[in-house]
Amino acid sequence: MSDNAKFVEDITDKDDDFSKWYNEVIRKAELADYGPVRGTMIIRPYGYALWENIQKLLDTRFKEVDVENAYFPLLIPKSFFEREAEHIEGFAPELAWVTRGGGEELEEPLAIRPTSETIIGHAYSRWIQSYRDLPVLINLWNNVVRWEKRTTLFLRTSEFLWQEGHSAHRSIEDAEERTRMMLETYRALAEEDLAMPVVAGRKSENEKFAGALRTYSIEALMSDGKALQAGTSHNLGENFARSFDIQYSDTDGQRKYCATVSWGASTRLIGGLIMTHGDNAGLIMPPKVAPIQAVIVPIWRKEEEKSAVAVLVEQLVKRLKANGVRVKADWREETPGWKYNEWEMRGVPVRLEVGPRDVKTNSVMLVRRDNRAKEAVPVEALDNRLPQVFGEVQKGLFERALKFQAGNTHEVSDYDEFKQVMAGQRGFVKVKWAEDTEAELKIKEETKATLRCVPLDQAGFTPGPSLFTGKPATGYALFARAY
């Protein structure tokens, strides 16, 4: 829509300055605000409601694959970090330490968890004795702290909310199966619930989690052409089991190390949601996670009109709530036009306008946020029509984003071409590739693009030389500049 601008006041144009747009939308829509400590974030009720919806959907998916929730402590003894060499090396620069308690210097400093692999490992070594105890499938909904030099609301903050799943298995093969299963769970959440298309794949050696055997991720493409890692799943092999002595007696009587797995997704998903669907009028929430799915804007001139409208609005709210719709009637003393813009900015997927004309015909004017399409819907048809519209919006958002992703995925075979893409429109660059950390680092240095993943879907791959090195490629890899 070319006249988008006339609907909007006060929001920076998305194409003009993307990160400014991003920050403004978050703050004006009241999703979040800055905390007093550098890199911390206050998640406001509207943003938290969104997180709760994402939580509910993801939690349900976890429970479908037998994962149970638990809680583990925030503070972790320093010694725990020293047990897994790669792990400590990876996290050392980002740790926050508690060195005093009860007015005294502590004997052993305590780290504020950056992730819980170590403290989980400690518990699992005590809990697991027999193959009959396996697998252990636990998930934690918590906060973690990672000291960051450069922070952005939702995408990178020093403290963030997430879930971290931790499982222990009889074999690396079992662990691998679980690793992939959880990756698939994230893919489904992202695509089906957040309408955010992703590419699922394996991380390179260079990009994998500190202490992991293999790391998988889902990668989404934001509308500014940068990639966002939206969820990760790690096969830790026996690394943590050896460091924390997680052993079991197998059926053959032998003591064996477990293989462990961890997987995580954070409030970063909210950042992804904003950058995937938002437009120059503000946010666009997919109906499945929208804190408010439908907002009712009443319209009247005279008092008797107002009371007639109020009767219909009340009836509608009752009816929609009974159908499980997250609905809100906006009776504030503002003009309807003002409210339209306000709720569009906050991303509410459907608006229902109810005025004297609608009272007369016992219908409502239904307006979609994503394309502003309007239709008059008789009240008795709403029970059917509204869920249908939610479905259409959900699908429409996904398809629009998928089309964007497809249109911004460039297959190149030549490094000059690669550089051109990264210098221009950016997006995903798909190349034939053979694992090579040195080449990866050089490419990063020269183009700022990193290897996002080796997609699981290798459809269309034919043997040929790897980009940059010319070695025989083992598959497609996806490069992009990333958040």
Place this chain on the structure above:
RNA sequence: CGGGGCGUAGCACAGCCCGGUAGUGCGCUUGCUUUGGGAGCAAGAAGUCGUAGGUUCGAAUCCUAUCGCCCCGACCA
């Protein structure tokens, strides 16, 4: 953590160069009129000029330090 930019009312900004009683627009409060795409008029409230120190008779303005935010680089969910 390096380079650049910016901190003045809830928000966006002017004033600073050249020191002399704190401004504009939006928002907010009250009243009346309005209300189908950001309403109008009238009256009103609101700012230790990021913070600390210094220069000066006098500092938003000049100097020093410090904190925060934004953008660009090195490290990361």
